[in-house]
Amino acid sequence: SHVANKYPKIRTVFDKWKDTDAMLSNLSKNQELKSALLEETPWVLNAQSEEQQKKNIGLLFDLDRMAKEKEAAIRKLADRQLSNGGFSWFPGGRDNWYITQYLLEGIGHLEALGVKSEDSKIKNLRSKAIGYIDARILEMYEKLEKRVKEGKAKWEDDHLNYLAAHYLYTRSFFINDFPLRGKNKTVQEYYLGQADKYWTSRNIYTQGMLALAAHRSDTGKTAEEIMASLKERSLNSEELGMYWKYDTGYYWYQLPIETHALMIEAFDEVAKDAQAVDDLKVWLLKNKQTNHWKTTKATAAATYALLLRGDNWLLEDNIVEVRLGERIKLGGTKMGASKDSNISYEPGTGYFKTTWKGEDIQADMADIQVKNTNKVVAWGALYWQYFEDLDKVKTFEETPLTIKKQLFKEVKTGKGLELRPLGAKESLIVGDKVKVRIEIRVDRDMEYVHIKDMRASGFEPINVLSQYKWQGGLGYYESTKDASTNFFMDYLPKGTYVFEYPLRVQHAGDFSNGLTTIQCMYAPEFTSHSEGIRVAVK
Numbered sequence: 001s002h003v004a005n006k007y008p009k010i011r012t013v014f015d016k017w018k019d020t021d022a023m024l025s026n027l028s029k030n031q032e033l034k035s036a037l038l039e040e041t042p043w044v045l046n047a048q049s050e051e052q053q054k055k056n057i058g059l060l061f062d063l064d065r066m067a068k069e070k071e072a073a074i075r076k077l078a079d080r081q082l083s084n085g086g087f088s089w090f091p092g093g094r095d096n097w098y099i100t101q102y103l104l105e106g107i108g109h110l111e112a113l114g115v116k117s118e119d120s121k122i123k124n125l126r127s128k129a130i131g132y133i134d135a136r137i138l139e140m141y142e143k144l145e146k147r148v149k150e151g152k153a154k155w156e157d158d159h160l161n162y163l164a165a166h167y168l169y170t171r172s173f174f175i176n177d178f179p180l181r182g183k184n185k186t187v188q189e190y191y192l193g194q195a196d197k198y199w200t201s202r203n204i205y206t207q208g209m210l211a212l213a214a215h216r217s218d219t220g221k222t223a224e225e226i227m228a229s230l231k232e233r234s235l236n237s238e239e240l241g242m243y244w245k246y247d248t249g250y251y252w253y254q255l256p257i258e259t260h261a262l263m264i265e266a267f268d269e270v271a272k273d274a275q276a277v278d279d280l281k282v283w284l285l286k287n288k289q290t291n292h293w294k295t296t297k298a299t300a301a302a303t304y305a306l307l308l309r310g311d312n313w314l315l316e317d318n319i320v321e322v323r324l325g326e327r328i329k330l331g332g333t334k335m336g337a338s339k340d341s342n343i344s345y346e347p348g349t350g351y352f353k354t355t356w357k358g359e360d361i362q363a364d365m366a367d368i369q370v371k372n373t374n375k376v377v378a379w380g381a382l383y384w385q386y387f388e389d390l391d392k393v394k395t396f397e398e399t400p401l402t403i404k405k406q407l408f409k410e411v412k413t414g415k416g417l418e419l420r421p422l423g424a425k426e427s428l429i430v431g432d433k434v435k436v437r438i439e440i441r442v443d444r445d446m447e448y449v450h451i452k453d454m455r456a457s458g459f460e461p462i463n464v465l466s467q468y469k470w471q472g473g474l475g476y477y478e479s480t481k482d483a484s485t486n487f488f489m490d491y492l493p494k495g496t497y498v499f500e501y502p503l504r505v506q507h508a509g510d511f512s513n514g515l516t517t518i519q520c521m522y523a524p525e526f527t528s529h530s531e532g533i534r535v536a537v538k
Helices: 002-006 008-017 044-059 063-080 097-112 120-149 162-172 182-201 204-216 220-233 256-269 274-290 296-308
Strands: 235-237 241-243 321-324 328-330 368-371 401-413 416-421 433-442 446-454 459-461 467-471 474-480 484-492 495-505 509-512 516-520 527-529 534-537
Touching (some): 162 204, 204 256, 256 274, 401 527, 433 446, 474 495
Antiparallel strands (some): 321 368
16 A cells, blocks of 8 residues: 555556566466476466466555455454464464564564554554563563573573564564563563674574664664674675575575565665665565565565665666667667567566567677666576577586586496496497486576476386476476476576486487476576487497
């Protein structure tokens, strides 16, 4: 509601998006550029789900409907608050400390965005929930106090757990409206002192929360030390922006999108580093390029960070100018059609696409210049599609997503089975067992990745049943077809992976072994292939 009223342009964009390709999932777009049709993958329902999400966003700009939805949401929250001020994970459950703090954190985010609700239910809910989390941290402190008296613990030991750190962060949003008093003030000072001592042994997400809590509580020394450390440990890339090696796990404090959104908040509020904030935003958007954020929690955190911090990129609407050689200029105008062609641009994103036939392509078109007058990051891709004999195709090494394929002959020796690479010294005969080894290198996390591995017509697969597998740190669904084996990966984390599968030699002859292609179906500009080779069977 706040965004729709503050930025009418966004509503206009969604009105223009109705019944256009903009409402399609990235999985459904640009089918002509993809190595497999969407219908041939396990992700058809994922695409339908994302399309429905995009259509649902358009409903938010119906102001009458939005007012009713807001009332219903507030009423639901108020009804679900328990008598002690806490909330349960699900209706009918026991009160839960974390979920109560998470809801309060969301209210704090809204108020930081300038969205202050005058609804008495929200005010009452907020007041009772703050009382609840204050009681829970006090209860934890008093248990520690009892253990200290019994000689089972020491005050100076490390007692800063994740919930205490999250409490300090959440409570800091309301420190002015609801100041701490009495023993609760003592508890806060104790855990802030713990943060000063032990922040170095915590993960990035917790360090960000502690920095913000310390900054808002005027214990600036701790906050400055944490931010300086985070800056030193950050990774920086011209293309990917600023980021860290994030934890991997399923706990609430191990989620990369939420962690990164918190880093944007910390570098803006504590470090006041505008350049770092912009670089952090770049990573967040580049992550969205190749990943489908499936949780409301991640999306809400990212939206908060992008709206609140740094320059407002929503207002940037200049079209990126692309020049190919001296003759062709695309873009460079405001929303609408290009002066030089009948290309139209997608409202809001500025996305456009054009193609040339083979006879229209000139050598100087390989000289490409891109001019972006917006502050916001932009990206695009140029594809070259051509015909060539499979065994003459070469591979490219320096790309974000690379794949290498090797064939090995399995040989029995006195020491056991050996894998020998096929080449001039190692030939095949009918009946031999061949291992296909595929090596993947990827420089960023990607979702919906498809590998199509062609095989020579003289080979037959040993694995003929389609099934989910785990090998070499990689989970994938393997599907065997007549002329190829397909691998579908829901999630491909940054790194290097090697996996193998067996084939049996069935026929003699001289065969082309084809290519192995890999592509992110969510962002088809990320694609690669192995080089073509020939296989001789005696």
